[in-house]
Amino acid sequence: MKRFVTFVLTAVCAASMGCSKTSVSAPAVSENRAQVVVAAGAGYSGATPRILDQHQRFHLLSRFTFGPTVESMRRLEELGLEGWLNEQLAVANSPNAELDQALDPYKKALGTPGDLVRLYQYDATTRLKQHGEQSSNLPEFERLVRNTDTIEMLRDLQMVELTRHLLSTLQIQEVMVDLWTNHFNVYARKDRVSFATSDYLERAIRPHALGRFTDLLEATARHPAMLQYLDNARNRTPSSTGGSGVNENYARELLELHTVGVAAGYTQKDVSAAAHILTGWSVENTTEGEFGFLFRTAWHTNQPQTVLGRTFSATGIHQGEDLLRWLAIHPATARHVAAKLCTRFVADTPPSSCVQAASEAFLATEGDLTTVLRAIVNDESFWLSHHQMVKTPLDFLMSATRAVGGVPDGGHNLAKNLDHLGQPLLFNRVPTGYPTDAASWASTHGMMARFRFATRFASGLVGVRLPTPSVFAGADTPIALQEIVEEKFPVAALHPEMLDAFVEPLLAVERAERRPMLAISMLVASAEFQRK
Amino acid sequence: MTTFLLSRRTVLQGFGLSLSGLTFHAESHGAQEGCTCLVFVSLRGGLDGLNAVIPYLDSRYYQLRPGIALAAPHARTASAHSKALPLESGYGLHPALADLLPAFRSKELAIVHAVGTRDGSRSHFQAQDAMEMGCTPDEHSDGWLARLSSLLTPSSALLHAVSFGGGLSTALRGIPHPVVVADLETFSVRNLRGINNLQDVLERNYRHAQGPAAGAGRRALQAIGQLRTISERIPSSAGEYPHHLRPLSELARLIRADVGLRLATVNIGGWDTHSRQGGATGLLAKNLSHMASGLATFRRDLGENGQRVVVVAATEFGRTAAQNASGGTDHGRGSILLVMGGDVRGGKVYGDFPGLKEDQLENGRDLAVTTDLRTVFAEVSERVLHRRLSATEADALLPGFSPTRRLGLFGAS
Numbered sequence: 001m002k003r004f005v006t007f008v009l010t011a012v013c014a015a016s017m018g019c020s021k022t023s024v025s026a027p028a029v030s031e032n033r034a035q036v037v038v039a040a041g042a043g044y045s046g047a048t049p050r051i052l053d054q055h056q057r058f059h060l061l062s063r064f065t066f067g068p069t070v071e072s073m074r075r076l077e078e079l080g081l082e083g084w085l086n087e088q089l090a091v092a093n094s095p096n097a098e099l100d101q102a103l104d105p106y107k108k109a110l111g112t113p114g115d116l117v118r119l120y121q122y123d124a125t126t127r128l129k130q131h132g133e134q135s136s137n138l139p140e141f142e143r144l145v146r147n148t149d150t151i152e153m154l155r156d157l158q159m160v161e162l163t164r165h166l167l168s169t170l171q172i173q174e175v176m177v178d179l180w181t182n183h184f185n186v187y188a189r190k191d192r193v194s195f196a197t198s199d200y201l202e203r204a205i206r207p208h209a210l211g212r213f214t215d216l217l218e219a220t221a222r223h224p225a226m227l228q229y230l231d232n233a234r235n236r237t238p239s240s241t242g243g244s245g246v247n248e249n250y251a252r253e254l255l256e257l258h259t260v261g262v263a264a265g266y267t268q269k270d271v272s273a274a275a276h277i278l279t280g281w282s283v284e285n286t287t288e289g290e291f292g293f294l295f296r297t298a299w300h301t302n303q304p305q306t307v308l309g310r311t312f313s314a315t316g317i318h319q320g321e322d323l324l325r326w327l328a329i330h331p332a333t334a335r336h337v338a339a340k341l342c343t344r345f346v347a348d349t350p351p352s353s354c355v356q357a358a359s360e361a362f363l364a365t366e367g368d369l370t371t372v373l374r375a376i377v378n379d380e381s382f383w384l385s386h387h388q389m390v391k392t393p394l395d396f397l398m399s400a401t402r403a404v405g406g407v408p409d410g411g412h413n414l415a416k417n418l419d420h421l422g423q424p425l426l427f428n429r430v431p432t433g434y435p436t437d438a439a440s441w442a443s444t445h446g447m448m449a450r451f452r453f454a455t456r457f458a459s460g461l462v463g464v465r466l467p468t469p470s471v472f473a474g475a476d477t478p479i480a481l482q483e484i485v486e487e488k489f490p491v492a493a494l495h496p497e498m499l500d501a502f503v504e505p506l507l508a509v510e511r512a513e514r515r516p517m518l519a520i521s522m523l524v525a526s527a528e529f530q531r532k
Numbered sequence: 533m534t535t536f537l538l539s540r541r542t543v544l545q546g547f548g549l550s551l552s553g554l555t556f557h558a559e560s561h562g563a564q565e566g567c568t569c570l571v572f573v574s575l576r577g578g579l580d581g582l583n584a585v586i587p588y589l590d591s592r593y594y595q596l597r598p599g600i601a602l603a604a605p606h607a608r609t610a611s612a613h614s615k616a617l618p619l620e621s622g623y624g625l626h627p628a629l630a631d632l633l634p635a636f637r638s639k640e641l642a643i644v645h646a647v648g649t650r651d652g653s654r655s656h657f658q659a660q661d662a663m664e665m666g667c668t669p670d671e672h673s674d675g676w677l678a679r680l681s682s683l684l685t686p687s688s689a690l691l692h693a694v695s696f697g698g699g700l701s702t703a704l705r706g707i708p709h710p711v712v713v714a715d716l717e718t719f720s721v722r723n724l725r726g727i728n729n730l731q732d733v734l735e736r737n738y739r740h741a742q743g744p745a746a747g748a749g750r751r752a753l754q755a756i757g758q759l760r761t762i763s764e765r766i767p768s769s770a771g772e773y774p775h776h777l778r779p780l781s782e783l784a785r786l787i788r789a790d791v792g793l794r795l796a797t798v799n800i801g802g803w804d805t806h807s808r809q810g811g812a813t814g815l816l817a818k819n820l821s822h823m824a825s826g827l828a829t830f831r832r833d834l835g836e837n838g839q840r841v842v843v844v845a846a847t848e849f850g851r852t853a854a855q856n857a858s859g860g861t862d863h864g865r866g867s868i869l870l871v872m873g874g875d876v877r878g879g880k881v882y883g884d885f886p887g888l889k890e891d892q893l894e895n896g897r898d899l900a901v902t903t904d905l906r907t908v909f910a911e912v913s914e915r916v917l918h919r920r921l922s923a924t925e926a927d928a929l930l931p932g933f934s935p936t937r938r939l940g941l942f943g944a945s
Contacts, residue, residue, distance in 0.1 A: 189657050388743075419699055420699050422700065438745065439744070442748040442749075443748055444690070444710070444711055444752050445710050445711050445712040446748065446752075447745065447752035447753075448752040448755060448756060449699075451734065451749075451753075451756070502737070505732075508729075518733075522730070522733060525730070525737075526734075527746045530743075530746075531743050531745060
């Protein structure tokens with residue numbers, strides 16, 4: 001039982017001080033542990049820690065990755081904070097055979113809008129022939145067939161994203177992809193957006209997730225997914241429609257959600273002017289099914305417009321480009337985006353000092369996102385915020401799967417489980433994207449769904465292939481199991497109450513092979529696992 | 533009946549759970565406060581209203597649907613079981629809906645015809661959103677029942693809003709503390725092979741846990757405990773429900789348990805009949821008979837609780853007026869809607885039937901929508917609130933909606 005005592009001791013320290021060194025790789029010398037804890041605790045006075053202790057590593061990985069794993073904990077320890085950040089932010093692709101293999105079943109969903117339209121319309125036509133249907137209402141029937149395929153395609157696409165989130169070693173990039181996918185939300189089930197979302201993620205979001213905000217903004221603005229989702233594809237000058245007004249949908253969200261935010265104090269006149277500037281930003285319609293970006297000159301208002309006191313006089317498409325570039329580095333945008341990032345990484349209501357630091361980094365570099373992220377990591381409020389946030393359903397699902405080394409099984413079950421947890425990926429109708437705050441996710445039914453998930457997860461029913469041999473191989477005795485849990489689950493920063501609750505039932509389960517299931521269920525369902 | 537009520541309450545008080553200072557008293561909620569429980573049944577997939585409630589006096593109906601039309605009640609050529617059942621004023625009921633006829637005749641069931649949303653996309657997802665949100669996504673992001681709930685007296689009942697199915701229904705999205713129930717019988721966290729005390733383990737874990745998820749977790753565990761107690765103590769229905777209507781059986785148990793349930797949603801799918809939908813028999817007939825039998829059993833199950841339960845069953849759109857070459861119908865517009873219980877002024881088909889001539893059809897192909905679904909939502913809301921909605925409330929609940937006229941589904945019109 002000596003081992004167990006050690007476990008409890010470290011857990012108590014972790015819970016009460018948020019700064020313990022639990023034993024992942026260090027030898028279990030419990031006598032010395034308390035001193036380490038005290039020393040690390042003293043180091044929490046504010047300055048950015050250069051050498052991270054176990055708990056700080058866990059904290060960093062809980063926020064900037066989709067969940068700490070034994071491997072990521074080791075890598076961070078090896079490289080140190082700076083080295084790890086450098087590696088992550090350089091976004092250099094290294095071969096990842098495990099990821100490639102896991103992605104393979106879902107790759108059909110990757111392609112340009114035209115590729116996917118052709119692929120799925122071709123499918124529909126072939127199927128029609130196979131069925132020998134002579135429908136009087138062929139377009140309708142085709143649409144039916146296509147709709148069925150579209151959901152398969154979108155499930156594949158969800159799985160592509162989830163698989164990357166799980167297995168990519170460039171975890172900060174993955175987290176940022178998720179953040180921007182929500183910041184620049186599109187609803188993948190709206191009309192033709194379904195065919196464009198894959199390309200949107202691939203070419204508008206991913207390449208710029210850790211690049212410059214300007215590039216991200218421009219790429220989303222001219223992407224058919226966004227143009228269709230927020231209707232700018234139909235935004236034309238009143239003179240070309242015989243008097244009906246411009247479509248302000250995208251222009252409004254551009255100001256309110258994507259760039260300056262409501263705090264900038266713009267008015268309806270500004271929204272209207274921005275909408276006029278963006279008239280003609282549309283999509284092509286070819287018989288081959290392509291619908292890439294197309295600037296329709298005849299739809300453009302082509303008059304100088306004033307937005308937030310700045311007049312844009314360029315002609316044609318240049319007027320919109322000027323607007324986007326100006327908005328992208330506007331001080332209000334810097335603050336709005338900084339607040340968004342701090343809300344994601346530091347706290348539901350982040351301290352203004354942190355937002356200020358991130359905002360200044362944004363302005364100083366004209367929106368270089370890696371610099372902004374470094375500013376957040378270097379802010380003391382980040383290091384003081386451990387355990388204060390609640391995982392979103394996506395965080396929860398990813399971190400549970402990563403903790404046990406699970407890999408998607410080639411089906412769609414994992415994506416469907418995320419639906420059940422309340423956050424269907426890419427299927428959010430509202431342009432705000434999914435929230436990340438505790439109030440939105442720590443709900444009765446949300447927690448019921450997590451409990452239900454925990455039991456299904458442990459029973460292997462969520463579309464995840466667990467590694468063989470199991471992470472729990474050799475856990476023949478409760479003590480051995482504890483040791484493995486302690487080693488394999490960095491979340492072993494647990495309450496003593498939890499350990500009491502955890503160990504007794506474990507001892508009571510006679511058949512040793514069933515203990516891992518209970519252990520996994522407990523860990524995943526525990527109050528501690530919901531926090532990050 | 534009184535004895536039964538008392539004993540049931542005693543039973544339920546017996547499981548007042550105590551967790552970390554949060555004490556739950558399962559006292560009687562509904563009957564005491566005269567609360568109405570609103571059950572919203574979402575008939576997903578697009579129910580063919582024209583073959584459910586048949587406008588047999590309209591000769592165009594028979595021209596457009598030669599292969600799938602139902603014979604008029606008085607038709608001499610047809611055999612008895614293949615004819616529509618007479619309702620009133622030129623409407624006939626699909627014979628597969630015969631189980632609903634007693635409720636219609638005793639005026640506990642009202643039908644609205646040519647009803648629908650404003651959404652003309654004919655897309656399942658968009659039209660379902662329009663129906664369950666009661667607005668467009670630009671207007672609100674939550675469901676219409678969630679907004680209705682904010683007009684009700686705040687409830688402390690754990691099970692005040694329950695969504696049956698795999699996830700939270702759109703209609704309830706945004707409501708504080710809803711509960712999602714997949715299946716009462718199997719719903720518990722004990723349900724893990726070989727391990728029978730995970731719930732206890734979690735309760736101990738959450739009892740002293742900190743942080744915002746901990747409070748929600750405790751509440752969730754209480755809800756799970758309460759559901760388990762109900763499933764153990766309240767007998768399940770004696771009546772038979774078709775398999776996919778089992779949620780109605782579970783719902784009836786929750787209502788009979790009298791734990792303060794006020795809003796519930798249930799989904800019944802299978803209406804997307806693009807091919808071979810059949811006439812008096814076949815695909816649609818089978819699904820209609822399941823629905824009718826399920827709703828009729830539900831009504832019997834509720835017994836006298838039925839007085840405080842209003843059921844609204846609606847679909848996102850109807851189907852094309854004409855059959856297609858596959859013997860089915862495609863996505864259309866207007867359909868039917870059912871309102872049952874809660875002293876509805878039943879025995880009547882409400883709404884204006886717009887006719888089936890080409891110029892009467894929407895886009896020349898679909899039964900036009902002459903009654904906005906939200907007319908029904910507004911009247912049902914007033915029934916649940918026991919008062920009229922103010923203009924401000926109506927606009928918050930159903931933005932931009934101004935009823936041209938009331939249907940008068942409840943009370944004195």
